[in-house]
Amino acid sequence: MQLCRPLLLLLPLLLLLPAPAVRSCGPGRVVGRRRRPPLLIPLAYKQFSPNVPEKTLGASGRYEGKIARSSERFKELTPNYNPDIIFKDEENTGADRLMTQRCKDRLNSLAISVMNQWPGVKLRVTEGWDEDGHHSEESLHYEGRAVDITTSDRDRNKYGLLARLAVEAGFDWVYYESKAHIHCSVKSEHSAAAKTGGCFPGGALVTLESGGQRAVSALQAGDRVLAMDSHGRPTFSDFLAFLDRDSAGRRHFHLIETRDPPRRLKLTAAHLLFLAENFTRPLADFQAAFASSVQPGQYVLVAGVPGLQPARVTAVSTLVDTGAYAPLTRHGTVVVDGVVASCFAVVQEQALAQLAFWPLRLYHSLGEWPGGAQRDGVHWYPDLLYQLVGRLLPRDRLHPLGMPQCHS
Secondary structure (H helix, E strand, O other), X not given: OHHHHHHHHHHHHHXXXXXXXXXXXXXXXXXXXXXXXXXXXXXXXXXXXXXXXXXXXXXXXXXXXXXOOOOHHHHHEEEOXXXXXXXXXXXXXXXXXXXXXXXXXXXXXXXXHHHHHOOOOOEEEEEOOOOOOOOOOOOHHHHOOEEEEEEOOOOHHHHHHHHHHHHHOOOOEXXXXXXXXXXXXXXXXXXXXXXXXXXXXXXXXXXXXXXXXXXXXXXXXXXXXXXXXXXXXXXXXXXXXXXXXXXXXXXXXXXXXXXOOEEEEEEOOOEEEEEEOOOOOOHHHOEEEEHHHOOOOOEEEEEOOOOEEEEEEEEEEEEEEEEEEXXXXXXXXXXXXXXXXXXXXXXXXXXXXXHHOHHHHHHHHHOOOXXXXXXXXXXXXXHHHHHHHHXXXXXXXXXXXXXXXOOO
C-alpha cells in the first residue's frame, strides 16, 4: 500500500490534464497485461529512421565541428574494446574504435541484440571516427558520433533487420545507406545531456539557514537553503529531493558570469533562471528563461546585501564539469553560487512547474520519502511529468533539446 501512495497523490494532477491519446513510454512499471514484444520490421533499402534528416533536432542534431587528435574535444572520444564487436580498422590506427560515450553505449547494446538474433554472428564496424577526411563535408564520423556497421558474416540479407535492431538499440538516426553497410549516428553529448533536464555541478554551493554553505551534492532532506518566494523576496526553503542526480558523470554546463556583484553560475542548458532586459523592473517581474538563452547585457537575480538584487550578465560560455544535481525545494527556487535559479527545467513556465510538483511536495510534508538515501538517476515523478507536458504544451514553451525521447 505504501508504494501506491505517491501514485494516488498524482491522480488529482492527472485528472486536470486531457488524456494523451498515445502510448506511455520511458522507464517505469507496466500496469495491466504485459504486451508482447513488437514485431521487428526490417528497414527497406535507403530507408532511414526517424524519417527526418540526420542533422536535425529530431534525429542526431547539428554538426558541431571536426575533432582532431590535437583538439581539446578529442577527450570526448572513448575507445571501444568490446570483444563482441569486430572493428575493421583498415587504417591500423584504432580510429574506428574511438567514439563518443553515447555512441559506445548504443553500439554495445546493439552487439548484444545481434548475438541474440543470430547466434554465432557478431556486430562488425567498418567505419567509426574519421580523422582522414574520407567522408562528406560535415559528416558525423568526424565527431565520433557515427558508425557504419555490418554483421560479421557479411550476409546482406540480414542488413535490413540489422538496421531495425540499431533503431531498437537507441541510435538517434539509422540509415540503410548502402547494400554494403548500415549507417548509424547519435546526438552529441551536449544535446543529449540537455535531455536529462536541469542540473548544477556537484561542487556548486548553496547557503544554509545557519549561515554556512554546502555543496549541492551534499544536501540532505530537511536542510533549509536560501531561495526566493513568489514575490521576489529571499526566504529559506526546505530541500525535499533531487529531481535528477548523477554523482560521477561529466556534463556540459552554461557558465553565466556577472561583475557587480561578481557571481559565476554553472547550470545545464535547459535549466531555468530568472531574467530581465533591464534592472529597473520589480524583482518579482523577472521572467523564467532557459540558461541557453541568456545573453551578456541582460540581468539575473543574485543574493546581495540585504536581499536579492539584479546583476548584469557580463559573459556567457560553456564548459564541462563533474556531477549533476537538480535539487527540489518547497518554493521551487534555490540560490546557487549566489544566483537565483529555478528548481525546474525543460518547460519555460515556473508557475506551472511549481503547481505540477505539488503532489510531490505534499508527500514530503507527510513524511520521508521511502527507500532511504536517494540513488543516481532521474526521479520517477519529473520523468512522468516531462512525458505528459511533451504532448500537452506548445513546442515554443519547451526547450528545443530538453524533452526526453520516446523509443517505441
